[in-house]
Amino acid sequence: MAKFKTHMGWGVFVGVALVVAGLIYSIISGIESAIWIFSAVLLGSFLPDLDLDGGVPFQILFGLLGAGFAGFIFFNFYQEGERSLKILILIPALTFVAVRFIAGYIFEKFTHHRGMFHSIPAAILFGLLTIWFSHLFKIIEGKELVIGASVAIGYIGHLILDEIYSSTNLKGYSLLPKQSLGSALKFYSDSRLSTLLFYCLIFALALTLPETREFF
Numbered sequence: 001m002a003k004f005k006t007h008m009g010w011g012v013f014v015g016v017a018l019v020v021a022g023l024i025y026s027i028i029s030g031i032e033s034a035i036w037i038f039s040a041v042l043l044g045s046f047l048p049d050l051d052l053d054g055g056v057p058f059q060i061l062f063g064l065l066g067a068g069f070a071g072f073i074f075f076n077f078y079q080e081g082e083r084s085l086k087i088l089i090l091i092p093a094l095t096f097v098a099v100r101f102i103a104g105y106i107f108e109k110f111t112h113h114r115g116m117f118h119s120i121p122a123a124i125l126f127g128l129l130t131i132w133f134s135h136l137f138k139i140i141e142g143k144e145l146v147i148g149a150s151v152a153i154g155y156i157g158h159l160i161l162d163e164i165y166s167s168t169n170l171k172g173y174s175l176l177p178k179q180s181l182g183s184a185l186k187f188y189s190d191s192r193l194s195t196l197l198f199y200c201l202i203f204a205l206a207l208t209l210p211e212t213r214e215f216f
């Protein structure tokens with residue numbers, strides 16, 4: 001299994017390659033789209049290791065989610081005219097704790113490393129989720145599909161790198177394949193429940209999103 005730093009380096013490489021290809025084939029234009037695509041690939045390239053309990057990807061994502069929700073709640077209270085410092089500080093702080101630690105704890109309990117998060121359907125699911133989030137927060141309008149695809153590409157890049165690392169030992173010589181070979185690029189996991197859940201979510205999102213509905 002490749003380390004976080006290796007995945008980031010690889011993510012930067014894939015991100016730059018994708019931006020260059022996008023510019024050559026005129027899929028994207030302008031610095032803003034280039035930054036979005038690059039960031040989306042980078043995000044995708046660390047997402048699979050979310051299932052690594054207490055790992056850097058887990059800490060980054062749940063930290064960001066906690067801070068995001070806390071900020072959102074603070075902003076809403078403030079806009080509605082709330083000026084009590086107790087409420088303005090306490091409730092966002094509790095929200096942060098609830099997301100970062102409680103939701104994070106539940107997430108860690110229900111995932112195990114290289115389970116369903118290291119699979120092709122997970123890459124598709126996170127691509128679709130990105131499109132859904134982009135619509136929800138009305139960011140990068142008209143480019144949702146490209147950004148979603150960039151996350152999925154970064155995600156698959158991570159899985160491929162894990163596979164490459166599985167077939168080589170620590171010094172880089174390709175000797176006997178390790179046990180984890182083939183455990184990253186798969187279509188299902190040992191858990192039937194999580195496999196079913198992932199496919200149901202893909203199906204539900206594909207039916208809801210305008211991009212995929214159009215495609216069908």
Ligand SMILES: [Zn+2]
Pocket residue numbers: 001002048049118158162
């Ligand atoms: Zn991995």
